[in-house]
Amino acid sequence: MGRKTVAELHDAKPDVRVVLSGLWVSAMFVFVYVDVLGFFRSDQITAVLAGRIPGTGIEIDQRFLVLVTIYAVIPSLMVSVSLLARARVNRLVNIVLSVLYLVSAGVSMIGEEWIYYDVGVVVQMALWLAIARVAWTWPRRPAP
Numbered sequence: 073m074g075r076k077t078v079a080e081l082h083d084a085k086p087d088v089r090v091v092l093s094g095l096w097v098s099a100m101f102v103f104v105y106v107d108v109l110g111f112f113r114s115d116q117i118t119a120v121l122a123g124r125i126p127g128t129g130i131e132i133d134q135r136f137l138v139l140v141t142i143y144a145v146i147p148s149l150m151v152s153v154s155l156l157a158r159a160r161v162n163r164l165v166n167i168v169l170s171v172l173y174l175v176s177a178g179v180s181m182i183g184e185e186w187i188y189y190d191v192g193v194v195v196q197m198a199l200w201l202a203i204a205r206v207a208w209t210w211p212r213r214p215a216p
Contacts, residue, residue, distance in 0.1 A: 091206050092154035092166055099173075099199040100147050106192035113186065127183060147173065159210060166207035174200040 086094075110116045119126035123133075130136060146169065153165060177193045177200065184190055 088206060088210055089155050089162070092162070092203060093151050095199050095203045095206065096147055096150040096154060099196050099203070100144075100151075102192055102196050102199065103144070103147070106189060106196075109188060109192075143176075163207045163210045167204050170200040170203035170207070174204070 111120075115126050120132065124131055125136075150166070150169060154162060157165065174197050177197050181190055181193050184193075
């Protein structure tokens with residue numbers, strides 16, 4: 073019997089749009105899970121039931137919920153924007169928004185004592201940094 077040869081797998085490079093979209097999806101999953109896990113904390117539950125964000129004194133009202141919804145909707149929409157927008161706009165928007173979310177995530181860690189939260193935010197920050205890097209290094213077409 074002859075020896076079987078195993079065909080090499082072709083490791084195709086994914087399109088930059090797909091990479092960016094996937095990174096935004098991953099960032100949103102981590103974002104959501106960190107928030108959901110917060111509801112296993114008694115300090116979070118107590119504060120939310122009292123209508124406040126723990127440790128901040130921020131009241132949970134219509135305005136707060138609208139702002140938080142906008143904050144969460146933007147990365148959700150970036151999944152589609154990354155796939156559909158023209159390259160120049162896509163690159164710029166991905167760089168700007170990923171850096172803004174990177175900074176806001178870092179600010180959210182100030183004073184945080186729960187390690188799960190810090191781990192989740194560091195992962196989000198790494199993903200947003202990756203988005204900025206992928207967008208920054210967007211492949212250019214060679215000049216004719």
